[in-house]
Structure formats: structure tokens, C-alpha cells
Amino acid sequence: MSKGSIVAGVLAPHPPHLVYAENPPQNEPRAECGWEVLRWAYERCRANIKALKPDALIVHSPHWPTVVGHHFLGLPHFQGLSVDPIFPHLFRYRYDVQVDVELSKQIKAQCDDVGMTTSLVSNPDFRLDYGSIISLHLINPDWDIPVVFISANQAAFYFSNEIGAKVAGDLGHATRRAIEASGKRCVLLASNSLSHRHFVNELDIPEDMSYERIHHHGQYLWDMKVLDMMRRGKSRELLDIMPEFIEMASAEVKAGALTWLLEAMNVPSYAAIVHGYGTVIGTGNAVVEWNPSLSGGA
């Protein structure tokens, strides 16, 4: 068996607005337009990922928060209705997900080996989190690639951003070791926005784009600072300032997904592809791809 590899990593934010605006058959609510720049960014990224023909998509989402360690899905098939608890009027989505249980268990085992606490979901009634569902839909609406879900341990919220980064980093390393041992070609999805201060009101027509802008200028400056680092391949520097970014911009990456991705990919020093940036109810969202085959980083 050849050595497995991470063939790409994507910062894949999960605003339900994007799915709502796209009107896929799985989603009940209907929109007339909205957030096109971000949706087109996802389209470009989607084509790149499709071309890679990965064996599995591995998603880390802040909307599966766990207090004790990291959790993984341990059943091959989950089916159900995901209703966004914050935006139920935008996202009521029927999902049918095939899980790569073998890979889930391999990552779990790598975590266990270094003393991390883990758990496996074996309850078929378990409802998958809407953050993961949204990111996965936006990257692969055909749902024809098996997936691995990883929960977001709450260490950063309990202790500090630095400790959260350590835990996410350890998880990233375990993920890389497991993928290499599996022989599979995998894509990592960090299901996070960047800055995450948002408006606390909403128009009757959510897709009214005259309302959409960044919540405040400081957020935008921070988002551009970190995106510029990504574009320049400055992942190590980005990890260094991540705790400050989280604090200053209320960044959603606090839950660890981006740190996990970068550490799993060996802290890439090649340029990431920023497919697009846009705001959703004031938060900063970017679709960013680390793809060594396109960036000369292989």
C-alpha cells in the first residue's frame, strides 16, 4: 500500500446563507439570490477538489463542540434533517452521509496513541452538525465522497487560545499520521469563518445585499492581514499570531479547525489560493485552498 497523503486543505466556512441562496433540492427554504462572490469562490474551489478525486473529505466543525476530547462518527451511514438552530428559516436540509469509518477509527487510534481523549459515535439517531453539513455541501454537493467528521474540542474556550492551539495541533499531527498510514488521498476542510462579529438583526429578505458589509473596519483589517499571510505561504507566522487574531477579531477559528488543518499539512510554506472573500451578516468569510499540486508545493 502506498503512503496516503493530504492532497488539499480548504478553509471552508459554513454560513447557511450560501446554501439558502443556491437553492439546492435538499434545502427547503428558497431564495432569489445572494452572496454570489462567495458562492462563485466555492464553485472554483469545488472544481479543483473534484479534479483531485480524493478518497475522503475530513471536516472539523465548531458546531460539534465537545467538552471531553475529540469525537468521531463510528457508523457508516447517517441520514436526517439538519435544521440550523440560529437560522432555521434559511437552512432545513436533508442529508444522507456516507462515513469512512475505517479512517475515522484510524485517526482516533492515532490520537489515543499520544494520550488524547477520544470518543466514537455509535448512536444512529445522532444528528450531524449543520456546520459540517454546510461545508461539505458547498465543497461536494454530489455527496459522492466518503467523509470523516471531527468534533471541536473546547480547550480554547476552557483554558486559553494557546492551549486550544496545542490541542488542535496535536489533532492535526494525529490526522496526518493516520492518513499516511491509511494509503488514502484526503482533503481537509476547516469549517470556519475568519472574523466573527456579526449584526444582531436581520432584514425580512435575508438576501438583500444592500445590507451586507463587514461588521467593523478592524475586523476587515485583521481578515486581510491573515489572508495576505495565506497568499504568501506564511502559515508559520499565521499560527504564531492566531491567538491574537482570535482575540482581536472574535475569529471563529478559535475552535481549532484552521490550526488543525495547517498542522496536519505540515505548516505549508507555499501560497494558498484565496478563491474569494465576502461578508455574511457582518462576519468575514474566505474560501481558501492549500493545494500542493497547484501551488508548486508538492
Added chain:
Amino acid sequence: MEGSLISKAYIVSGMPQLLLAPEQSPGWTRLRQAYQVIEADIHQQEADLILYFSTQWLSILGYMFQADPRPEWVHVDQNWHELGSIPYQFVIDTNFAAAYAEEVDQLGYKTRLIDYRGFPIDTGTIVAQKLINPHNRLPAAIVSCNMYSEKEETTRIGQAAARALQKSGKRAVAVLVSNLSNRFHVTKIDPQQDHISSQKDDEWNQKILEMLGSGDVEDVAQCVREFARQANGDQRFKGLWWLNGLLGQTNHFSGQVHAYQAVLGAGAAVVALLPSVPVAAKDLASTLGSEEGSQAELVEELTDFEQFTRPQSPAKTSPQSPALRRDIPAATLPDFEIVSSSSAEPVGNYPHARRYGDFLFLSGIGPRKHGSKDIPGIDFDENRKVLRYDIRVQTLSVIHNVKKILEDSGSSLEKVIDIQVFLTNITQDFAGYNEVYNEVFKNIRPTRTTVEVGALPTPIAVEFKVIARP
């Protein structure tokens, strides 16, 4: 109690272990037994509905109200899925949900009625419902917990529930679903060995429970912020503010702590509060004009990341940048103004206080009353010349004003570090002022300087200049 909007109120933990695995730990068993006691108690209540506020149902855009008449699902907790599934069906009082949402609308907050099949009801509410109202004897009403709200806003959401009850002609059992301290063990533990995750959390929990056991709900509401800071209160224990607003912000209750135990390190309790005077609603106008303090506005200031969040290197300040209005150097210490809504208005172009770094600097504060030009303790003649004044009354009024400003800044008299006192007649007034001063500051012991000045800008005899910790 006859004529009371609330027949009885309860504070319960919504941890799924209490429903699905109480036998695994002696502490969980005791909590489950306490739940059985209050289930029987609620069965005796003459109420029209059961009203839930759970810290596990978080909203970010205003407030949500469950309005599906029969929500049902099979729920699995995201953290403790290994405990099993929880099938549920609620009967919802949708008329009350609409009435409650309308009251909250009037406060200017975003509201949403939730009538979507499959909407995820939170574990805490489900656990409480299954254990205290398992057969839907009482229809339920459920309101979300806004994750950003502060004291004033959360209290108002509770007050709005009371008004909705009054207008609906209904009486409710109120249930706050919340842990006390909310610090979990972060590794797997043997449930038999479960314990509160730290002694400090345990001590704080017991302090709060002692007050609740005495029925002192308003007193607990005043301590919530400090408790949450010290013991990692569940969603900053803001649910207690909601409950306090609903119950009328008094200490007129007979309290009973049925159980207090750890659930995976968090502080879980079952508490009952029986009103000793009828709970009534406050009308909207009085709550809007209340002197609760503008904590929400303060927090808006404190979380206004415009002031703190500029990245240092590439940031080029723009003349239109909002941060410049505040004169804040980029990425530096907190520096902003605080204008109190409950202390006397400034007589010049200055704020009541300014926070810089870890200090609060108050402007010179006199005895004038909030919302008027009246100065307590002064008699004027028809030409507004001072006939006589009472330095004790004036000093007390100054301290009252200082207290209001500090509280509106998230601080308190106990955090005062330094006071400068200006008297217009030190020979005559020192003794009286000092007597009142000692009553308040004897045990706080800030540093103090008292001087005589020729005059103060209005016909007052005393003014304080205060520095405090925020």
C-alpha cells in the same frame, strides 16, 4: 398563591446524565431524586403553563420562541451521545409564545417564532421537561438565551414574560435550566468519583445556594457577574437575571435547595422558590426607565472591538475610522468614556467616567440628583441663595451618585482605590462629612485626601473625585 403570576419557580440542571444514567453516580442519583420531588410538587401547582429558559438554547439574533404546537424528535446529545437517545414530544402554548414575543418586540429586540419541523430543542429543556412534566400535563413555553445579552437586557426579557402572563391572564410555573459553575472535567472520569472541578467553584456555588435557600433572588442577581467570573457560571449564569426579572426583582421568596451535586465537574442543583408575596408584572414604561443600569450599553462598549482590534503593522488609520472618534492609539489599552444613565448629568462637557487600562477615573461627582437640578440637603431662598445645607445629606448623595456610576461601569464601591474630597468649608463640615464617609468606606479603606476649596461650580458643599478598579 392567589393573584400571583408565578405559582412557583425552579432552578434545575439540564445535564442528560440525570435523565439517562442517574444510577451511575451517587450524586446524579440524588439530583434525580430531587427532580422527583419537584415533579410531584409541580403536579400540585395550579398553573396554566410551564415556562422554560435554558442556557443551552442559545440565540444570537435577539430571541426565539418555540411556536410549533407539537414539536417532536429523537434527540441525542452532542457531547454525551453514548448515554442514548431521548424521544420527546412537547405540547406548546403557542398563544403565549406569540404574546411573549410581542412583549419582547416592544423592547426593540429581534424575535422569531420557531415553527419548523425538526428544529433542535436543546438538551437542557428536554431533560427538564422529561423529568418534571413528562406527560405534558402543563403546556410549555420556551424562550432562547441570547448569548451576548447582559444584565439589563436579560432582566427585561424576564420582565416581558411577566407582562405576557398578565395580559394573557395566565399563571406559570417558571423553570430556569442552568448549571451553577460550569467547568467540566476534560478527561473521562469514573462517575462514582465525580466532584466539583475546583474548590473555588464549589465555594461559590454554595454561596449562591445559601442565598437562594433564603429566597434572596434579587441579591443573587446582584452577585451574578462576580459569581460567573469566579466560577465560570453557566452562560455567565445569566438565566438568573431572566428569572429575577420574571419574579419581580425581590427577595420575597421561600427557597429550598433540594440537591446540589457535581455532574462531570459542573455544579448542578435543584432549587425551588415559592413566592411569599404575589408576583406581579412591571409595566413597560417603568422597566424602560428603571435604574437597573445600562450594563448592556457598557458591555457594548467593552466588546466594541473597533477600539481594540486593529492589527498593528499594516493598519493605516483613516480619518473616517470610528476608532479615531475615541482618540484611541492603535492596539493599546482600553480607553473609553462611560456615561451613566442613573447618576446626575454632568454640568459640562465631560463624561461621568473614563476607563483607561485597568482603572476607572471618575469626574468630580457632586450631590445633585439624577434627572433634575435638585441638590439634596440645601434650602434656597426665592433668589436661589443658599439659606442652609446639611453636609451629611449632601455627602450621602455624592456617595450614591458615585455608586451608580461605578455600577454602570461594571464596578462597585468596594473597588474604589483612591478618593479626593473637596469641601467648601472644611472647618464647619469635616465632622459631618467624615461621619457619613466612615459609614460607607470604613472597611473598603481607599486612600483619601480631603481639602478645602474656595468654591465649586454649583452651590454644592462637597465633591468627590474617585479612582477605582473596573
